[in-house]
Amino acid sequence: MSNRRFTATALAATALLALGPATTAHAHGDxxxxxxxxxxxxxxxxxxxxxxxxxxxxxxxxxxxxxxxxxxxxxxxxxxxxxxxxxxxxxxxxxxxxxxxxxxxxxxxxxxxxxxxxxxxxxxxxxxSPTPAPARTEQPSASRDTGSDSGSGSDSGSTTTVIAISAAAVAAGLAGFWLLRRRARRT
The missing domain is CATH 2.60.40.10 (Immunoglobulins)
Incomplete structure (x- = not known):
C-alpha cells in the first residue's frame, strides 16, 4: 500500500512542478x-x-x-x-x-x-493666463526603441503558454492515474 501512496505522491508532485511557479494574472512588464x-x-x-x-x-x-x-x-x-x-x-x-x-x-x-x-x-x-492652456509641444524624442507597439499580443502569448502547461500537467496526472489503476488490477 505504501508503494501506491509513494507513486501517487510522486505523480502529484510532478504535475505541480509541470505547472511551474504561480504568476500574476495581469503582469504589466518591467x-x-x-x-x-x-x-x-x-x-x-x-x-x-x-x-x-x-x-x-x-x-x-x-x-x-x-x-x-x-x-x-x-x-x-x-x-x-x-x-x-x-x-x-x-x-x-x-x-x-x-x-x-x-x-x-x-x-x-x-x-x-x-x-x-x-x-x-x-x-x-x-x-x-488665469485658465492654464497647454503650451505648444513637440513630440518627444525616443530615448529607446521598443520595437513593438503597445498591447500587441503579449498577454495572449503568456495566456496560451499557461494553458498549454496546465493541459500538459493534467494529461500527465491522468496518465499517472491510469497507470496506477492498471497496476492495481494486475496485482
Missing amino acids: TIRLGPIQVTAGHPTTLAVWDNDGDPVDEKIAGTLSATSADGTTAGPWRLVPVPGAKPGTLTTKEALPAGRWTITAETAFPALGRVQGQAEVTTASLS
Missing part, C-alpha cells in the same frame, strides 16, 4: 513608457503607462524631471507627483518652468524604469 511631455502654465506633465500592455501605472511612482533651456539654464531635478483628478499615471511637478524653450527629461525608478525626453516652449502668456 518598464514604463512615459510621454509625450506637455506643459500647462509652466508645469510639465507626462503620462506613465506600462510598456508591455499600455495600461496606466496606477501605483505610486518615484521619478524626477529636469529641464535645460536653449541658453543653458537648468531646472530640477524635480520630483514627479500625480496630478489630482487626472487619469491614473498622469504626472507633473510642483514647480513651474519659466518662459523659454526647454529640453525636458522625465525618468522613473519605481515601480519600474522609464524615460522620455522632449522639447516644449513655455510662453509668458501661458504662465499668466
